[in-house]
Amino acid sequence: MFSKETYIARRNQLRKDVGQGIIIIQGNHEASCNYPDNTYYFRQDSTFLYFFGLQREDLIGVLDCDNGQDYLFANDYDIDDIIWTGPLPSVADLAASVGVTNSGSLADLQVFCNKGIAQARRIHYLPPYRADNKLQLSKLLGMKPCAIDKYASMDLIKACVKQRSIKSAEEIAEIEKAIATAYNMHVGAMKMAMPGRYEYELAGFMEGQAWMGNGPLSFPVIMTIHGETLHNHNHNHKLELGRMLVMDAGCETEMNYCSDITRSVPVGGKFNDRQRTIYEIVLNANLEAARVTRPGITYQEVHTAASRVLAQGYKDLGILKGNLDDIVANGAHSLLMPHGLGHMMGLDVHDMENYGQINVGYDDEIRPSEQFGLGSLRCGRRLQPGFVITDEPGCYFIPALIDKWHAEGTNKEFINFDELEKWKDFGGIRIEDDILVTDTGCRVLGKPIPKTVAEIEATMAE
Numbered sequence: 001m002f003s004k005e006t007y008i009a010r011r012n013q014l015r016k017d018v019g020q021g022i023i024i025i026q027g028n029h030e031a032s033c034n035y036p037d038n039t040y041y042f043r044q045d046s047t048f049l050y051f052f053g054l055q056r057e058d059l060i061g062v063l064d065c066d067n068g069q070d071y072l073f074a075n076d077y078d079i080d081d082i083i084w085t086g087p088l089p090s091v092a093d094l095a096a097s098v099g100v101t102n103s104g105s106l107a108d109l110q111v112f113c114n115k116g117i118a119q120a121r122r123i124h125y126l127p128p129y130r131a132d133n134k135l136q137l138s139k140l141l142g143m144k145p146c147a148i149d150k151y152a153s154m155d156l157i158k159a160c161v162k163q164r165s166i167k168s169a170e171e172i173a174e175i176e177k178a179i180a181t182a183y184n185m186h187v188g189a190m191k192m193a194m195p196g197r198y199e200y201e202l203a204g205f206m207e208g209q210a211w212m213g214n215g216p217l218s219f220p221v222i223m224t225i226h227g228e229t230l231h232n233h234n235h236n237h238k239l240e241l242g243r244m245l246v247m248d249a250g251c252e253t254e255m256n257y258c259s260d261i262t263r264s265v266p267v268g269g270k271f272n273d274r275q276r277t278i279y280e281i282v283l284n285a286n287l288e289a290a291r292v293t294r295p296g297i298t299y300q301e302v303h304t305a306a307s308r309v310l311a312q313g314y315k316d317l318g319i320l321k322g323n324l325d326d327i328v329a330n331g332a333h334s335l336l337m338p339h340g341l342g343h344m345m346g347l348d349v350h351d352m353e354n355y356g357q358i359n360v361g362y363d364d365e366i367r368p369s370e371q372f373g374l375g376s377l378r379c380g381r382r383l384q385p386g387f388v389i390t391d392e393p394g395c396y397f398i399p400a401l402i403d404k405w406h407a408e409g410t411n412k413e414f415i416n417f418d419e420l421e422k423w424k425d426f427g428g429i430r431i432e433d434d435i436l437v438t439d440t441g442c443r444v445l446g447k448p449i450p451k452t453v454a455e456i457e458a459t460m461a462e
């Protein structure tokens, strides 16, 4: 945990930004896997972590904007729990550890809510993404579960996004810790990427490395020789010479700050000509994005700058044709990259997406594009110092999508479908770094993980 002063300052700021009323911030509960007592790994809610920092299940935080008081509600453990769990701090002790002066039971919380409702006070809450939290809110507020999402507080969402978008120095240090573990995950897996191994062996190694860094994965590992499937979670293929292996994986620290790194390597450790050609086009796009990222530019513009590099590379290869500006304006290059350049990252790997992606990545000034590809960009806003964002261009030869565009004639004036036919069995490549927007530009976070052709070949030869 950070010091209690960090959490007190964050809560004070939140109360100030929301202005009036009561704010309810729900922690998470244990979630059962296949029978009630066999639970998944416990993951605390990220908003709760940001403002209260506590890892125990079943906690609820309340901030009163009108009297400046904070509260922590939960039931204390009794002896029936303690014989299974060992001694645990009381709710009052937990509250004091993060500078909260008031605490009570869940029954006290219900009384508190009833009073707030009777006084017609504004009650702010976030849209719950777990059914148990939705049911809990429904009971506390006397609302039908199906009405809960509709009345989630946009004022609270905006205040949370405002604060959490700007990472402090202590948060950056945590993120770099997560990237240090991701370094071990990726460099170790690169060295294992030899013919005859199975994807699941490398995926399992990565998950083990994450836990050796004392945290979980930040999302299920993507480890695949079929990288043309963007989020391929199947790990059953045997590695074969001639295939590119896409490894997209990150971890969380003990405090749940994330990393999200992708490296793509040739099985066996040596790029062939086709692999090197596509790899260097994607690498140049990744480098271009980092070159232009700075405060004041929008991430939509950065996405477009990276797209121009990809499109020029495909033009040089004969896959695309025509005027570069027109290719990019019409989104012809998106056939080979149907996703956006990146997303915010922090306490969530796709940071704050539970608030609604549009509320995090866009604002009144910058609205999402409707164009295929650019429309999938999760964060298009104007960048500010302190934002942490991913830079993750890719190239994917997706046979079903190529066939569809070919049959429909989509962007046919810019695409040489005969040439593209020769690449349909290639697979995919993605390269992903986590970058911090600084006062003057950006910094790729963490110890550099091998990324150039020469660095990857040298690492895999070890």
Ligand code: GLY
Pocket: 219, 248, 249, 260, 343, 392, 432
């Ligand atoms: N692995 C998910 C992402 O890169 O966004």
Ligand code: MN
Pocket: 248, 249, 260, 261, 262, 432
């Ligand atoms: Mn990723």
Ligand code: MN
Pocket: 260, 343, 390, 392, 432
């Ligand atoms: Mn990512």
